[in-house]
Structure formats: C-alpha cells, structure tokens
Amino acid sequence: MSKKRRQFSAEQKTKIVLEVLQSDSTLNQIASKYEISPNVIQNWKKQFLENASIAMEPSKVVKEYKAEIDEKDKEIEVLHKALGKATIELEFVQKKLVSLGSSNKSLVEPELEDINIARQCALLEVNRSTFYYKHIDRSFENDLLKRRMSELYTEHSELGYRMIYHQMKDEGFKVGKNKVLKLMQELGIKSIHPKKKKLTSIKSIEHETYPYLLSALRNDKKQVVAEHANQVWSGDITYVPTAGGFMYLAAIIDWHSKAILAWKLSNTMDTSLVCDVLEEAIYKHGTPEIFNSDQGSQYTSYRHTEMLKKHNIKISMNGTGRSIDNIAIERFFRTLKYDDIYVRDYRSVTELRAGIGRYMDYYNNERLHSALGYKRPMDVHMNQVRIAA
Known part of the structure; x- marks a missing residue:
C-alpha cells in the first residue's frame, strides 16, 4: 500500500516558509524537521514571495510560531548543556579503548571538533606540553x-x-x-579547466541565454582585462558547507577593481537571491557596462534579465560548461573559502554570516591585492568612480 500523501494547511505552509526566511537553519534541516522535500518548501517560498503583499501581513500564526520556537530553544539549550558534553567525551574514551596498545600521545586527534586538544589530553592522561x-x-x-x-x-x-x-x-x-x-x-583546490560546472549552474531550457561578450576584452595573453571600474561586473553563486547542510552565497565583483560590490547568504538558491544582490550593487555603486554570469536558471530568469535591461546593462554569459569564463568571481570565492571559511570552521549559520561579513570588509578595505599593484580593491573602485563622475 502506498504511503498517504501529507496535506498542509495554508497556515502550516506559512509557518514553514517563515522559518526558512527568519531562521539560521539550512533548507535541508528544515525539510528534514517537517519530513518534506526541500523542493516543495522552495516552491512554497516562491509562491509566498510572489504574493508578499498578502502573505506578509501580521498574523496570529507568526506570533504563535515565534513563541513556540523561543520556548523550545530554551528547553533544547538546557538539555544540550546537561547531556552534550558528557556524551561526546564518553564516546571519545570508548573509541580509544580499542587502541590501548598504542601510545596515549598518538591517540590525540588535533582535528577533532567536539573536544579540544586540552580536554583530550586530560581524558587520556597525556602531558599537553609533550x-x-x-x-x-x-x-x-x-x-x-x-x-x-x-x-x-x-x-x-x-x-x-x-x-x-x-x-x-x-x-x-x-x-x-x-x-x-x-x-x-x-x-580543496584542483586545476581549473573548461568543463561543466557541477553545482550551482543549472540551466533552464525555458529561458533565453546570451553570448559571451568578454572575449572582446582579451589581451595578447588571452586574459580578460577591464580597463576601468564599472566596465564589467561578474555575478555567481557558490555552495558554503555548514554543520547542518549547505548555504548559498551570491556575490558580484567588479572585474577591474576586484571589489565585492554586494553579497547575500541564503538557505535557498533562487531568483530572489541574485536579484537582491544585483539591486544592492546598483543602488550602492551605479551600473556597469556589462554584467557577466553563468547560464544558471537564476541568472537567465526573466526577472533578472529584465533588471539588467531596465538599466541598459549589456548581458554576457559564460559559454556552456566554461566556468573559467567567469574567473574573476571564481577566484574570489576560492580565496574566501581558503582564507576564512575553511580556516574558521564556523559552527552555525549566524557565525558564518557574521564571519563572511567581516571578511568582505577586510578584503575590500584592508587586504592588499597583488593584481592591483598591492592596493585595496574598494580604494581603487571608489577612486575611479569619483574620477568618472
């Protein structure tokens, strides 16, 4: 007998969508909590945002939901404090019992996240200094x-x-x-060659794609060179791993100054994510001559392409399977992950969002960029924009 399909009321759907929008849980965590497909929740979110004027009216559901979450969070925090540390330490010691013939010093695991080195040494009776x-x-x-x-x-x-x-x-x-x-x-590095981008670029057969315009800007070394700020912007989305699943980071970089003009972290990868980032970049920094992206459905969507056309921005898209065509933003994402995200190992989405914010500020306003003659990206960008004005 087939499993009976679950039915959700409008209030239940609203409650779940609000959790997606308001909480720092990943989409997979929320989907698992309610035993629903992540795709179903993403569709509910899309419907919710399309009818925001109605759906966002203050309601009793929102208030009850917040009160319920606050109460449960307090209960969970008490339980975690009482049981979490003891359980983890017990499992650690039990695992080490099978290795009693080894030197205790060799049993210490520096990369272990749940128990720091000092506590491991204490549990195994190892001198920390040694x-x-x-x-x-x-x-x-x-x-x-x-x-x-x-x-x-x-x-x-x-x-x-x-x-x-x-x-x-x-x-x-x-x-x-x-x-x-x-x-x-x-x-997490390997050589980049022209090939199909596996993760965030999902092409839509329903949307129009556009030619790659940056070939005209290549120098004699076949490198794309933008001569001034706001000539070419590049946008992309990357996965960011967390303990509870993936988050999605969208950003826009100026090809000449290397400055990050806008960014946003979300638990869903949809058109709203890239449109919000584009809107913020235009509001803060004006408009570019060309906007380049991959052929992912978010960037080929009617809403995103119409925003570009409205501002008379030329649309450029990578060749099929050629992530190297958007190398400026690809390199930045790699730098962000290797210099910060993988090093910091953020334990929650709240920490991750704050950490990315700190790194963006450091990268734009403090970090010296070798490709700019060891100048700061935002200094280069703002100075050129002022001169052009």
Whole structure:
C-alpha cells in the first residue's frame, strides 16, 4: 500500500516558509524537521514571495510560531548543556579503548571538533606540553607548504598537483608528490579547466541565454582585462558547507577593481537571491557596462534579465560548461573559502554570516591585492568612480 500523501494547511505552509526566511537553519534541516522535500518548501517560498503583499501581513500564526520556537530553544539549550558534553567525551574514551596498545600521545586527534586538544589530553592522561611540542613543528611545516600552494594556485589556477610539485621542488621545498596531492585535497583546490560546472549552474531550457561578450576584452595573453571600474561586473553563486547542510552565497565583483560590490547568504538558491544582490550593487555603486554570469536558471530568469535591461546593462554569459569564463568571481570565492571559511570552521549559520561579513570588509578595505599593484580593491573602485563622475 502506498504511503498517504501529507496535506498542509495554508497556515502550516506559512509557518514553514517563515522559518526558512527568519531562521539560521539550512533548507535541508528544515525539510528534514517537517519530513518534506526541500523542493516543495522552495516552491512554497516562491509562491509566498510572489504574493508578499498578502502573505506578509501580521498574523496570529507568526506570533504563535515565534513563541513556540523561543520556548523550545530554551528547553533544547538546557538539555544540550546537561547531556552534550558528557556524551561526546564518553564516546571519545570508548573509541580509544580499542587502541590501548598504542601510545596515549598518538591517540590525540588535533582535528577533532567536539573536544579540544586540552580536554583530550586530560581524558587520556597525556602531558599537553609533550604533545604540542611535536605537533607544532609538523603543523608549521604544513602551513608553509599550504600557503605557497595557495599562492601558486591563485596565480595559475590551471596548475595540477604534478606541476605544483615540480614548481615547489624547484623553489627548494622538500616535499613529495603524494604530500602535495594530500595538502591540495585538504585545501580543496584542483586545476581549473573548461568543463561543466557541477553545482550551482543549472540551466533552464525555458529561458533565453546570451553570448559571451568578454572575449572582446582579451589581451595578447588571452586574459580578460577591464580597463576601468564599472566596465564589467561578474555575478555567481557558490555552495558554503555548514554543520547542518549547505548555504548559498551570491556575490558580484567588479572585474577591474576586484571589489565585492554586494553579497547575500541564503538557505535557498533562487531568483530572489541574485536579484537582491544585483539591486544592492546598483543602488550602492551605479551600473556597469556589462554584467557577466553563468547560464544558471537564476541568472537567465526573466526577472533578472529584465533588471539588467531596465538599466541598459549589456548581458554576457559564460559559454556552456566554461566556468573559467567567469574567473574573476571564481577566484574570489576560492580565496574566501581558503582564507576564512575553511580556516574558521564556523559552527552555525549566524557565525558564518557574521564571519563572511567581516571578511568582505577586510578584503575590500584592508587586504592588499597583488593584481592591483598591492592596493585595496574598494580604494581603487571608489577612486575611479569619483574620477568618472
């Protein structure tokens, strides 16, 4: 017998959509909580936003929902404090019992997230100073190797692990091919070649696509060069992993100044996400001559393309499967992840959003960019915009 399909009232749908919009839970977490497909919730959100003038009226449902969530959050917090730490530590010690023949020092796991090194040493009766002395040397060496790998990869994203190995060997680093490959995997980097973009670019057969206009801006090295600020903007969406699932980060970069003009983090990847970012960028920085993106359904949507046309912005799109055509924003996302997100390991969406905000401010206003002659992206952008005005 087939499972009976669940029915949800309008109030129940509204309550769930409000949770998507207001909470810092991922879409997958909310879908799992209510045992609904994420796609169904995303459709409800779309309907809700399309009828916002009606749906957003203050209602009893909203008030009751907030009160219910506040009460449950307090109960959960008490339970977590009482049981969480003890349970994690018990599991850790039980796991180590099977390795009693090993040195206690070798049982310490530096990468373990739930129990810090100091607490692990206490549970295993290991002298902290002994552990740290040997571990720091190893970590420092790996940090140096990773830093140079990241620099090489940022400059030449087409390099694979073999070429990076030979380059580092030529520079005097003592490292083998296998270690280079392992550290690159830890960094999450691999050579970029023209190929199908797997994740966020989902083409819609119903939407019109546009030609790639940036080929006309290539120099003799076949690199796209924008001569001034607001000549070319690039937009894209990237996945950001969290403990509870993926969030989606949309951003717009100025191709010349490398400044991030607007960004937004969301638990759903839809047209509203990219339109909100475009609207903010135009409001703060005026309009570009050309806007480039991939052929994803969010960017080819009627709403997004009409916003561009309304402001007389030329629409440019990557060739099919050519994420390298949008390399400016691709490189920024990689820098953000390797310099901040993967290093900080944010434990909640609230922390993630605040952390990305701090990094965006640092990147735009403090970080010196080598491609700009070691100038700050937003300084370059604003100075050129003022001169043009």
